[in-house]
Amino acid sequence: MDELQFRRRLYEDPNAQDAEIVAARKDNPAREQFAKDIEALDRDIAEALRVPVPEELSDKLILRQAMASHQHDKRKNRVHFALAASVAIAFGVLFNFLQFSSAYTNIGDYALAHVYHEEGVFSNDGEAKVTLASLNNKMTSFNGVFASQVGELMSADYCRFDGIKSLHLVFKGETAPVNVFVVPERTEVSFTSVFEDKRYHGSSIRMGDNHVIVVGEKDEEVQKWRDNLSSSTQWSI
């Protein structure tokens, strides 16, 4: 190792301790002195580089991190809350949809389904126990009034069927009960004036804001029922 190389190596790294450097320093007082000078210079450099560190910097770093992770947790909580709220809203919408959306596209289907749903609940030899006053009391929420009874009324009750609040009247018919439904008009359920299936047939009419639907067995004159209902009721809008 020549002199220039030796010096250069020490300038590059004053603490170099490899065999080459150690050998080059050995038994050479001038090189040994040079090495010592460079080591001294490096101690001074190190001292100069050790600028004062701001007081309590480490505390500040820990505090800042603590604040940041607290903020982060709060954000996380907000995200959780938002997620929970979204799920709740989704359930709410779904519930509403199931509860209030109609499975039937026209009032005929709706009325038949309602009749089948309550099949067996009413029999034609039941007692005609509902008075006109009681009937009219129930009719108030549909803004309608019966001037007179149109038949022997066995039952008059509010039903919620397929999400629709309706007034379900059951009259004594020829052989089987005649069902009359008073249903608020709804845009998503279309109006059908006559309908039938194998067993029942029905007829409907708009009265006030409502549809009045008569459903009876095939031998029942539902048209006549419908006309009677029409003539004996008054509706205010």
Next chain:
Amino acid sequence: MSTKQVRYEALVKALHTDIYRYAYWLVQDKQVAEDLVQETFLRAWRALDSLKDEKAAKSWLITILRRENARRFERKRFEMGEYEESSITDTVSPSTEQELENHWLRARINEMPVEYREPLVLQVIGGFSGEEIAELLDLNKNTVMTRLFRARNQLKEALEKTPLKRGTHNG
């Protein structure tokens, strides 16, 4: 306290001094250096899980800090002119000979181009080898060694040109 918290605090206590000094010599401004260190440790906290080897912690932090500093340059390019002498000089008036020496040497190091200063700081303060510095600065090792040589050579020459200061070195 979580283990992550414990790790973080240990990291801060062990390394904040070296990291701050590195930052200071990189940017030559106490306030900017402190801000950089804050930002660096905050990022380190967020990414702490990615630090697998504690021995690599220092170079990991330095890498984060260099990246943060590069971002600062992008943000504040328009502000970057010549550095102001006033921002780098020590306000503490040196009293003892050693302090005088320190003060003088600091000024010389501050005048040095950052290309020379940075490897010098990494070697002397960081204790990194030539290979490690080369990796940190994305340079080849020969370049790093040349810069280290020039850095010390400059300081040595400056000392020799200032007879008043020589005494402390020869004595």
